[in-house]
Amino acid sequence: MNASSRTRVAVNGYGVIGKRVADAVVRQEDMELAGVSDISADWRSRIVTQKGYRLYGAASEHAEAMQNAGLAVAGTLEDLLGAADVVVDCTPKRVAAKNVDLYRQKGVKFIVQGGEKHAVTGHSFVAEASYKDALGRDSTRVVSCNTTSIVRTLTALKHAGLLRRARGTLLRRATDPWESHLGGIMNTLVPEPEIPSHQGPDAQSVDPALDVVTMAVKVPETLAHLHYWAVQLTRAADKEEILDAFRSSPRIALIRMADGLTAINTVKELMADLGRPHDNLYEVALWADMLKVEGDELFYAYMVDNQAIVIPETIDAIRALAGHVQDPHESIATTNAALGIGLLTEALGGR
């Protein structure tokens, strides 16, 4: 593929998600990173230029502050949008909604993250469920980490004709590791005040046919979310059938207690040992040996790396909007290869 046919991607907001998206974009042969826009003029933006990424100020005052801090600034967000085909908005929750007018005015396709409402783009994205609907669209919304994991796993069961309804309890990490100084780790548990929690309805924004109810609680750790599910199947099934359904998704990794992966910290250590940037776990890590089938009921638990799981989805979303890859499986396989997603399954001793 020659340079001119690559999709030029802008990343607006270089935080937890934005930095991972930028790193993932530069690993794709059919994409190039047009640049990164942010508001910070401290260490966070120095890393951007050190990596060789073009840095832009979100507005002129930010570009000036960056310049005063000695950073090489390529211009403002508006300049960046002029050099991009797709912008991935990774700004904090509810900020993206205000950026959308600018993106539209500049004629740039855009992706927002799960903190925004479905209505902002009118389309919600998980590659294995809604890639085709997104083909050639002007915009989409990559749903949140929790919702992504729910749609991946339930879609796998649905495709196997096994899903009737799913009821989940979600243990949410208290805060992101890098923001731990702002508080969050407490000696308590904080239930979300409403049942159902928003993740169930949010999964239905991707696939309205899913019969799913979630309850959520904030727990005092920073590593990842952990979901527990009780699923009513369409019929009695055996365990191997269920595992095969999950194996059919290239973004569900079957892990085992018996293999020493006894808690979420050990799984993160494995990601570090695999040499993944930021120890990213892109997959849903689902305990195969813990999983239990009783007649037509299924019980299981899995881990969700809230910082990483949406990264491959975002890459696929870029490709869907760009429209040059029609087949979801092709995009997913390309993204997975570039991010080394298959290597985890290999490290786990196969599927």
Next chain:
Amino acid sequence: MNASSRTRVAVNGYGVIGKRVADAVVRQEDMELAGVSDISADWRSRIVTQKGYRLYGAASEHAEAMQNAGLAVAGTLEDLLGAADVVVDCTPKRVAAKNVDLYRQKGVKFIVQGGEKHAVTGHSFVAEASYKDALGRDSTRVVSCNTTSIVRTLTALKHAGLLRRARGTLLRRATDPWESHLGGIMNTLVPEPEIPSHQGPDAQSVDPALDVVTMAVKVPETLAHLHYWAVQLTRAADKEEILDAFRSSPRIALIRMADGLTAINTVKELMADLGRPHDNLYEVALWADMLKVEGDELFYAYMVDNQAIVIPETIDAIRALAGHVQDPHESIATTNAALGIGLLTEALGGR
């Protein structure tokens, strides 16, 4: 009631449960605390004598060590058993099983805690479900904190004719507060390796008719357990009906997010404000406003004080073995009044 007709209660093991049982026994008009047996000769046993409780060494070497530490020792466990009608074994998990022969040999009725197997006594106890079966027996087993909460809540639904089956996710506190120095608070989540976890089958040891499955995970806090439930009802119901069912149990307290009880630490603070010893929460604290009914499905969450919830059950178990109170409701009401259990509901603004 004159002194001679009171049930003489021995407490063997003055740990997290034993100390609370002893304090609860002395508040009962129909019981007297014969004494406390332990192995420690440090601050823990000094508290025993300071409270005016008779202190015994579990064996002669413990009694000697206590004496050497300047403590007033009344004798050994064997002496204590000679002065008791019922002994409550509060020794660590699996130790009680070895004490049982001694209790039988001395002709003393005995109660073991939930860490022991059902077979040790052949009877498992939760007052609202199995008081009558325990009447006049030689022994029973007060089930664990988690199991107690499960049986209380599901029995309430069952008595209202509403329970079909229940599926729960249990968040277990990492360690008890007083043992925090031994480790336990970690920046991770540790799933129990097996689904179902043992609490579901354990609830069936009290009531074999319960259709219940549990999954459990250890979380990094010390205050209490938190359970999330998805229950299949026998029919569609409205929320008030469900709340009425829970209200029918005098040991379920309906709490409200909207009343400022937004997390488990705030509930513990309320217990302290009520002046309860050790901030004990004897009730299942169930969030009424969070509870949701959707057709014939019910979703709710509640808090379980693992140190306190079995204390009223243990008092009732003593009374059931002694056999002088036939009616479970009478025993429960007596225990509750002595422990101030009604006052919580009052503080919550009524039922």
